[in-house]
Amino acid sequence: MSFLAVLSSVKEPATFKEASSCKEWVRAMQDEVNALEQNATWTVVDLPPGKKAIGSKWVYKVELQANGQVERYKARLVAKGYNQQEGLDYHETFSPVAKMVTVRTTIGVVASQDWPLYQMDVHNAFLQGDLLEDVYMEMPQGFQTQGENKVCKLLKSLYGLKQASRQWNQKLTEALLSIGYSQSSYDYSLFTKRDGEDIAVILIYVDDLLITGNSNKLIQELKDSLHSRFKMKDLGVLKFFLGIEIMRSKSGILLNQRKYALELISDTGLSGAKPVNTPLETNVKLTTVEYDELTGTTADPILKDITGYQRLVGRLLYLTITRPDISFAAQVLSQFMQHPKRSHWEAALRVVRYIKSCPGQGMLLSSKRSWNLKYSVMQTGQLVPTQGGL
Known part of the structure; x- marks a missing residue:
């Protein structure tokens, strides 16, 4: 089947009703809720008097391989962060991402120096950040209990929250600084570590990490440290990044x-x-x-x-x-x-x-x-x- 044929044959549902009629999407939603509960993202409570619960919705995405074949069906639970109130549900929101010129320059150095170039992915990255505010969210669609009026009190960040990206980035930055990496003043998403002539480099784009350097030892130490702190997926040699x-x-x-x-x-x-x-x-x-x-x-x-x-x-x-x-x-x-x-x-x-x-x-x-x-x-x-x- 041609690449364009695959694109036209795989449809992403726009609503929960559409998704609930397909077993692949039902399984994807169950996997997402299981992951959130295992991560202790929320606790189910009665909504306290005077508090409002923000809504949530499902977002569906078919992830494709470079050749266009389906890699997996991904259902993501997203909080309706646009209902949050500044000063009550959140405070600061800014979070840096790698500049594209930094990405190209880094890959250019890799090419000229013949360095290896690896990619790692953080599983449910936004769920890793610690939530400082009290935020209540309605139960996910399809997982409500009949006759009960329960809500989720969020303990950790969730996709869609205004502060989710910032909280995750802060946690990852703190982890890298704690193991001796220095943050670039030009691009806050670029970190380096030197040991004599050896160097390791990590570039962050939200939950996608590019890792390179001239020292296999430093690179492996970095990977091991990340694995010990977060649920990581080592994708091996970089082949596909941000649509590139x-x-x-x-x-x-x-x-x-x-x-x-x-x-x-x-x-x-x-x-x-x-x-x-x-x-x-x-x-x-x-x-x-x-x-x-x-x-x-x-x-x-x-x-x-x-x-x-x-x-x-x-x-x-x-x-x-x-x-x-x-x-x-x-x-x-x-x-x-x-x-x-x-x-x-x-x-x-x-x-x-x-x-x-x-x-x-x-x-x-x-x-x-x-x-x-x-x-x-x-x-x-x-x-x-x-x-x-x-």
């Missing part, structure tokens, strides 16, 4: 977003469209609404679906992480986010058709110390350098 596929060869490390690109093509209904050779049409001038008003132009109406345009351009901007060839086009289109017109929408769709001409194109981080960046095309799982260098 990582492929290694003697030439270096290729970053591409083929899966993301194919999903974009499918979602825009352009799977059967004819590809084009350039992101933007030559000599076409995109104008603003204000310009049209000054010149009396009426043939290019404002879009009704402004959100759809903003979403599409946002996805194109994310694709520029590994596709600098569409950076200019994406930046041009982003200038019309507030009042997009039909011509802007058609131009954005043209970029998608350009991507369709080679969805597996990516960025090669060279193994040479010069750190030359080159375009590369993925064909049958191999790295094929092209002549276009950066």
Whole structure:
């Protein structure tokens, strides 16, 4: 079955009613509740007088492998944090995540120094943070007891709470500092530890951890320490991260977003469209609404679906992480986010058709110390350098 066929055959339910009719999703919800109870996330109590319980909902996600095959059905219980009141249910919420430039730079160093690059995942990371406030939540849908009016008093953070990410990040940061790691002042998600000439590096993106360095000893000590503190999953050599596929060869490390690109093509209904050779049409001038008003132009109406345009351009901007060839086009289109017109929408769709001409194109981080960046095309799982260098 093709990758696009898998995408269209696997549907994620939008409601609990839809999910409850499928045994895979029922099992996923039960697994989630079991994990929460084993983690002592809450205790079931009567709602105290004068207190309000926030709601909860189920979010369903099909996790796919790099080849598009289903890896698992994931049901996540999410608190309706938008009902929380500042100063009562939460206080501070800020939590850093790794900057994308830090991710690419780290992988560039890995390629040039021939370091190993590993990935670890924290199981139910947001549940690890300690909750300081008294927060009450309604019982999860599908797990209420008939005739009782019980609620969950949260003892630990839960996905959806405004402070959940911050509490988890603080706990992980404290753990890393306690074993001798130093936090970068440029990117608070980057930690390093040195022992003479040896170095270990860990980069945090919420619950995804990238680990590298020139010392197998320091790396293993780090993994062991994390395993002793949290429920971790060692994913081995990094292959897929934030929608980016990582492929290694003697030439270096290729970053591409083929899966993301194919999903974009499918979602825009352009799977059967004819590809084009350039992101933007030559000599076409995109104008603003204000310009049209000054010149009396009426043939290019404002879009009704402004959100759809903003979403599409946002996805194109994310694709520029590994596709600098569409950076200019994406930046041009982003200038019309507030009042997009039909011509802007058609131009954005043209970029998608350009991507369709080679969805597996990516960025090669060279193994040479010069750190030359080159375009590369993925064909049958191999790295094929092209002549276009950066």
